[in-house]
Amino acid sequence: MVDRPNKPSALVSTPGLPPQAQVTISHNNSRVSAVLPTGDSIEVLLHGATVISWKDSSGEERLWLSEASALDGSKAVRGGIPLVFPVFGTAPDHPAVGQLPQHGFARITRWEFLGKSTSEAASDSVKLDFGLSSENLDDKLRSQWNYKFGIIYSVTLERNSLSTSLVITNEGDEPFEFQTLMHTYLRVKDITSLQINNLENSPYVDKVDNLTSKTQDGPVTITSETDRVYTPAGGPKVPIVVADASGQAVYSVVRDTLDDVVIWNPHEAKANSIGDFAPKDGWRNMICVEAGAVKGWQRLEAGDAFEGAQVITPGPL
Ligand SMILES: O=P(O)(O)OC[C@H]1O[C@H](O)[C@H](O)[C@@H](O)[C@@H]1O
Secondary structure: OOOOOOOOOOOOOOOOOOOOOEEEEEOOOOEEEEEOOOOOEEEEEOEOOEEEEEEOOOOOEOEOEOOOOOOOOOOOOOEOEOEEEOOOOOOOOOOOOOOOOOOEOHHHOEOEEEEEEEOOOOOOEEEEEEEEEHHHOOHHHHHHOOOOEEEEEEEEEEOOEEEEEEEEEEOOOOOEEEEEEEOOEEEOOOHHHOEEEOOOOOEEEEOOOOOEEEEOOOOEOOOOOEEEEEOOOOOOOOOEEEEOOOOOEEEEEEEEOOOEEEEEEOHHHHHHHOOOOOOHHHHHHEEEEEEEEEEEEEEEOOOOEEEEEEEEEEOOO
């Protein structure tokens, strides 16, 4: 069982305290929402612990979510922040994960809501914790990946930033290997006029060119289907910046421990071929900047834990 450090508590407002975040559980106990006094808000499905909405204080949506995405738990969400674990893509040649579906089971399994934390000092911050463990998997998935694990996923909304962090624990008595990724779909006005900075001179694997290894030359621009696994040369602390033509940051993403960044945009033809991708020209309004550990494998010894996180700071859209 996953620990429950912050069980949901009744929401009360105490006279004299500054206004606090409001946390609501809705949709038949399948969705958790939080709103800050500043107006910033998030919505998280228990299905996959998928963040499906993040609005800034002006009410502007900052995550792209397909209009055709299933939100009823029948499949992975197309948009928001699906979580990839324990395999990125598929790995038919890796015995331990070879049977698992694309991107593993974290995004297609119902998580538990462990509770919220707010700090009285920082009235404009709220953290929602979600848990997933071996016991949450259905029989089929457990037979495909039979290790004992626990994951605590924390989603922290602050005025002007969204942070997501994972703590993955090996609760069994043998080591396991995994990959993990936060598959964030950022919403943009028009990707064709933006560029992605701070990947210059970084090695990457080009998934639309036979997994060829390359080195990034200049900023990344999206002119065709783009699916690349970067290991940014500056390390996790140098922000990956989605910038407009004047260099103004629309998003800045810093990472902790997560050494790789996938940049994905399906562009016109691929978007057309993805059944739950809508509208079909929606590829113009999104860019996936995915923080993860997906090159090679993370090995976790019995009793050990892996921690990884990202912080996304928005600028003007
Ligand atoms: O269609 P999905 O399983 O959600 O995957 C969507 C995309 O995820 C990542 O960005 C991968 O690098 C892509 O190759 C993949 O197409």
